[in-house]
Amino acid sequence: MPGHFITVEGPDGSGKSTQARLLAEHLGAIYTREPGGTKLGEKLRNMVLDPNSEALSDHAEALMIAAARAQHVEEVVIPAIEQDKNVVSDRFIESSVAYQGYGRGLGPEKILEISLFATQNLQADLIVLIDIDAPLAANRRGKNLDRIEKAGDDFHSRVMDAYRMMASDDPGRWVVIDGSGTVNEVSRKVIAGVESRLGKHARD
Numbered sequence: 735m736p737g738h739f740i741t742v743e744g745p746d747g748s749g750k751s752t753q754a755r756l757l758a759e760h761l762g763a764i765y766t767r768e769p770g771g772t773k774l775g776e777k778l779r780n781m782v783l784d785p786n787s788e789a790l791s792d793h794a795e796a797l798m799i800a801a802a803r804a805q806h807v808e809e810v811v812i813p814a815i816e817q818d819k820n821v822v823s824d825r826f827i828e829s830s831v832a833y834q835g836y837g838r839g840l841g842p843e844k845i846l847e848i849s850l851f852a853t854q855n856l857q858a859d860l861i862v863l864i865d866i867d868a869p870l871a872a873n874r875r876g877k878n879l880d881r882i883e884k885a886g887d888d889f890h891s892r893v894m895d896a897y898r899m900m901a902s903d904d905p906g907r908w909v910v911i912d913g914s915g916t917v918n919e920v921s922r923k924v925i926a927g928v929e930s931r932l933g934k935h936a937r938d
């Protein structure tokens with residue numbers, strides 16, 4: 735099943751990065767992440783997530799993430815898909831819609847527009863949502879928090895609500911997985927969910 739672009743989404747503390755890696759490994763896909771995935775993108779990521787970047791405005795944050803995404807798509811994602819490789823990205827456009835659009839309150843339509851400009855209209859074929867209740871996610875985040883993780887409980891609740899809304903509005907493109915189990919339990923569900931959507935039966 736070559737050339738699929740799958741993204742993994744979820745709130746901070748959902749275990750999404752681990753799940754994205756395990757999924758990529760299982761599919762033999764390229765694993766990449768946002769913000770980041772390129773040299774420029776990783777620099778922008780450090781600036782955006784640095785707890786000392788207190789003065790960063792919400793608009794600047796949105797545009798820096800969009801710039802990182804533009805570079806990532808052009809340098810990594812498009813070339814891989816053109817070579818019929820599967821790509822798993824740990825976060826993509828829907829992170830911006832959830833975090834900047836709803837979390838920061840910049841508006842989902844505007845953020846989607848900026849994001850599609852950045853990606854040259856590329857969108858994920860399939861989006862895996864690691865769904866987890868806010869208190870469990872907060873617990874898993876621990877104490878060493880980056881700038882966005884520090885944004886507060888209301889912010890993170892808006893993010894989770896936004897993900898659930900996007901998934902229920904577009905069920906054909908989203909696979910929602912309960913993220914409350916162990917790493918292995920969740921991983922099995924992610925793999926089964928993705929393979930059934932991509933037309934392949936999950937291996938045990």
Ligand code: TYD
Nearest residue numbers: 746751768769799825826829830833882883
């Ligand atoms: P994350 O992917 O959760 O990495 P880690 O597991 O190392 O914490 O962290 C990235 C942070 O960036 C996360 O708080 C969400 C945020 N983010 C946005 O706010 N908007 C975006 O578009 C993206 C891609 C990430």
